[in-house]
Amino acid sequence: MVVSVYKTQEEFGQFISLHFAKQDIPECHVDHGMLTLYVLRAAIVRVMLFLRDDPACRFTQLTDVCCVHYPDKQDCFVLIYHLLSPLMKRRLKLIVSTQEDVPVLSVAKVFENAAWYEREIREMFGVSFEGHPDLRRLLLYDEIGFYPLRKTFPVQGKDRLVYDEAKEKCVYVRRENKKSVVNFGVDLNQDKA
């Protein structure tokens, strides 16, 4: 193990942000014991390459990439990259925010295991990635027409399957209400009428 010269997380964050222009890493703080860097969308590959190759950082493993959807914000998709340096025993997370039709640069060339994480985010949230080698679906089937992990998608699904007696087959019917009411087969409005 190598002992880093930067004792605290804050000092280390300062060191990283000093290597880039102010707009590339606008914010840097420690959140629940984890160093958090907010990175400009266009600078993500440069920052990743620096963190991987710099002898004082050596973040050689991309532990995880995940996405969070905030439908009320303008930059509604927030991507969170978790990096790990086994040599320095350090972790940090990078935060990049994007909109629905603005692609993010793919980091699959920097860390090869990012490819599947980005495929998963693409199919679950509909975030597009630029320069990705292979953007097929990963976990879901090919014909699926929605992005299930978005907050705007209801957990019961948008359609429901009912049996149409006239057609003598099962058909998909669009749900009317956003919130489903479970009435266990009893029509509550029956008594009022």
Place this chain on the structure above:
Amino acid sequence: MTDFEDSYFMNIAPEPAAGIGMCRLVVQLDGEKVCRIDPHIGFSHRGMEKLIEEHHLLQNLVFIDKLNRQAPFSCVHAFVLAAEKLLNVKVPKRASYIRVILSEIGRILSHLRATANLAAETGTDVVYPVVRKTFASAYELIDRVCQFCPVSTFIRPGGVKNDIAPQSEELIFDWLTKQLPLVLTEIEELLTENRIFKSRTEGIGMIDPQSAVSAGFSGVNLRACGIQWDLRICEPYEIYNELSFDMPLKTQGDCYARYLLRIFEIYQSMSLIRQILESMPEGDVLASDFSIKEDPDSLTELSRRFEFYGKGIVLPAGEVYAATESPLGEFGVFLVSQGGEKPYRCHFRSAGFPVIQALDKLTAGYDLADVRVILSSLNIITTETDR
């Protein structure tokens, strides 16, 4: 795609392959040699992350346990640690000790199952019956120790649900000293110096340390390449920093090294549990904010109980990442809350996800018959990978 003139494709259909669960492999072959593998996952995808956004903390524990049934407690433990980080709870010492005992029993079971799978893929089916007896006795032991609490909700935010049964220390000690060593010596006699087993695993599925790290490997798969990285030692959680143990390492990075490491780790877990049993402190097992008194006469207690289980615990706003050294590798939970009972977003960093992605690199150049051996030696569980 057209690098090899005589190459052809073979579809290893969705089947419970190599004891890992459902997984489809599209293999490009040149004669018997594998040129390229395209793994297709998602056959056991259950939308766990979406479900978790719709339920409160205690309800979620029940789902999360189903992520990996082969290693009980491993997934719930990480989720509970993340929730505790967010809630800023101090877990009682005794609860930490109990959690570590149960996690280590889970690790022993998972490693035994992985070893049995690897042996079955190399043609030694006799390991399965040996291991199955241990499984039966271990689940009986867990049931008795947890006092027949459903396993998935035993570890919960604030500690563990109830204290372990009065005689459980002797029960665990008996299991460790009388049953397990017999099974382990039997497995080692069958496999470790077995010529057929060695010829099928030595030098197969090799990966060098640099590419293992950059591919996102963790746990046994990473330590088999010679990288010193064990979360129990490097980023100690619970009470692992009070226990004395070292990190077994192998440098070959092949299937045989992974098998040897698993056997080492089973012995290590046994010594850890023995250390814990010797220094088990007395006291509470659940932090006072999270414990509900069973008092039928007190109306306030009753209403509190109703609110606690019906409405759930309010999570403060924030983002946390917590990881545990699960038997398969680093299992991490990224939890986002906006200050309600339900988590806003929960993402699982599963240990198998990056490993199955690197299968192409691991199997290139080996025979088709080695694919299943490599797959089972990596110890991937697709229910955990697909989430």
